[in-house]
Amino acid sequence: MLSARNLIAENSDVPAKDIRLLIARVKNISYEKVAFDADSVFLNAEEQKQLQQLLARYRNDEPISKILNSRGFWKYDFFVNEDVLDPRPETELIIETVLKLFNTSEKLNFLDIGTGSGCILLSLLGEFKNSVGLGIDISEKAIAVALQNQQRLNIKNANFENASWNDFSPSCQFNVIVSNPPYIRTSEIASLDKNVREYDPLLALDGGETGLRPYQEISALATHWLKPNGHIIFEVGYNQSQAVSEILHSNGYNSIQIAKDLAGIERVVHGRRG
Secondary structure (H helix, E strand, O other): OEEHHHHHHHOOOOOHHHHHHHHHHHHOOOHHHHHHOHHHOEEOHHHHHHHHHHHHHHHOOOOHHHHHOOEEEOOEEEOOOOOOOOOOHHHHHHHHHHHHHOOOOOOOEEEEEOOOOOHHHHHHHHHOOOOEEEEEEOOHHHHHHHHHHHHHHOOOOEEEEEOOHHHOOOOOOEEEEEEOOOOEOHHHHHHOOHHHHOOOOHHHOEOOOOOOHHHHHHHHHHHHHEEEEEEEEEEOOOOOHHHHHHHHHHOOEEEEEEEEOOOOOEEEEEEEEO
16 A cells, blocks of 8 residues: 555656546545545555546646546536547636626527537536527537536536537527637647647548638638627637738628737637628
């Protein structure tokens, strides 16, 4: 038997927070128990073996969120795996943008394009409890993850559909369309960090030759899917905000605005259907 404290010391190359999380997973106890009472937590030989297997994955640059199948976003912990993009903190700016536009008591109809884990739509509907929303994704496996998150969070006012935006035929129009589409240039995929390149799905990363193709396609389609004066809100990549603003303008959207994330990067572009 070895104590958690000894194991943390023996694996000093791993940040203390991360190895505590891994120990907590092996022991099926809370992170706080490991963090504040490490001397009373002991791992037997089998548990030590399990921990070393998790550490091997960690040292191979697999994100700890994928090892633990959990990633925090907005107010929730979402199930994630190799079939969906890890939710990022900067994507929360989409939620903040919608909250600035509408009162949470309003009855709205949301569409989330490329929903992945469902984190954007489910977070929105957790705030807008009188509203409804639909998330679509070309990946059937991603939709399965989104449905699992919906069940875990018990958010009933959402629906999910396995469809690409080019094949999608909605039965109604929407007040708000949100999307964090793939926006990495194809030529840049190989240079991404290993923890993104090998553990996030390519479908959620590759935005084509310029990285702008999804914005061009979605912006054109959304003019038919939005209600008059409806809003479209995109997450964009580094240095893409002006190009995406121009795409929206060329498709007839107005009141185009850009919001910066906490790092000062122009991260969200928002327009309104004319």
